[in-house]
Amino acid sequence: MAEKTIRIGTRDSELALWQAHTVQKKLNDLGYTTEIVAVKSTGDIILDKPLYELGITGIFTKTLDIAMINGDIDIAVHSMKDVPTALPKGVVQAAVLERANVLDILVHKGNPDFENQPSTVATGSLRRQAMWLNKYPHHTVVDLRGNVNTRMQKLQDSDWNGAVFAAAGLERINLTPENYINLDWMIPAPAQGAMLVVAMENDNYTLDAISQLNHIETEICTYIERQFLRTLEGGCTAPIGALVRYDEEEDTLRFQGILLSVDGKQKLEIDKTVAIEEWKKLGFYAAQEILNSGGAELMQTIKESLKK
Structure with missing residues (x-):
């Protein structure tokens, strides 16, 4: 060699x-x-x-x-x-x-029952912010930047109730704390994990x-998720989530995609299962469905709001 x-x-x-x-x-x-x-x-x-x-x-x-x-x-x-x-x-x-854990998790301060109270949750991600506000409109979401260690420290030093992290990042460097909740309702970022x-x-x-x-299975699933992202965003950052899972027994792909307004008040979702043969254009067609059902106008609004 x-x-x-x-x-x-x-x-x-x-x-x-x-x-x-x-x-x-x-x-x-x-x-x-x-x-x-x-x-x-x-x-x-x-x-x-x-x-x-x-x-x-x-x-x-x-x-x-x-x-x-x-x-x-x-x-x-x-x-x-x-x-x-x-x-x-x-x-x-x-x-x-090969993909690790795809989920987002909420790291909290030992009181997981803050969902029904006015609470402050931190994240630097537009997608996480929008999905959180969609589910908990009475909460406040604050910005959180930096690498994983920095963000963990900022959470410790703050009076926030919790912060959202990608499970995979914390698992890889053994930083997952005891106090966390799996956010299995939150559709992850395209290619997360x-x-x-x-x-x-x-x-x-x-x-x-x-x-x-x-890893071919991961390559195909992330390709579809990123194709969905690329078709929707056209170079603009927006609250977009996508997840593809392969079912070996059925030889099918399940695609879940979401586009939200930045404040979480508007939400367009898609959830479909197709035969594996249809993978090459799956992300593109899913994005077209979203764009045709109000997504094009929503993307325009997001672009305008982020310019300000």
């Missing part, structure tokens, strides 16, 4: 490092040589082209995309839900790892190595 050390780029948060080390171990087990490269923020990297020309959008993935385009790293590992549906020019999806590895499209050695980590 032509030896090349595969350089795995990562941000330096605990979760990002966990994800990078997980991929590193899988590659090492296959006999590949690897090294982890921690990549600093984009502020000090100057490119001769503006970012929009390269098609780079995602705030979490930008730094690593640039490092890869500049040739400083060979692959980047991301939480798939953070990755924009359009990848930068030259960057391709190399593998989707899945990890994505990206590489350069002309790097055949690396693509060949990474392709061995791909």
Whole structure:
């Protein structure tokens, strides 16, 4: 095997490092040589082209995309839900790892019975905010940013009743506290719980190595969810959830999708089960159904409200 050390780029948060080390171990087990490269923020990297020309959008993935385009790293590992549906020019999806827990959870302060009282819940996600307010219109939702550890600390230091997290992120770094509730009524972000590895499209050695980590069922389910997202949003952030589950016995896919107004007052949902053969356009058709039943107007309203 032509030896090349595969350089795995990562941000330096605990979760990002966990994800990078997980991929590193899988590659090492296959006999590949690897090294982890921690990549600093984009502020000090100057490119001769503006970012929009390269098609780079995602705030979490930008730094690593640039490092890869500049040739400083060979692959980047991301939480798939953070990755924009359009990848930068030259960057391709190399593998989707087997999915972990897809659920959102509410971490609370030891009093899970606050649902019927005026309460304050924190999240930085428009989707979680809208779904929470749809179910609990009498609650207050406040913004919460930062990596998992930072957000957990902010919750501890606050007078909030709870905060919403992705179960998978907390499980991966053993941060799941005793006080939590599974929010099984909340439709997760498209591709939540899945990890994505990206590489350069002309790097055949690396693509060949990474392709061995791909989990086909997860790849298909997340493809459909992201297709739904891309068809609905057209580059605009909106409260959108999607989840596809494969039923092996029936050989069917169940698709659940949702679009809400930012305040949670309007909700458009879809829930359908189709034969596995219909997977390629499932996300697109589901999004069209939502758009045709009031979703197009709702997306327009969301775009207007987020401009303000």
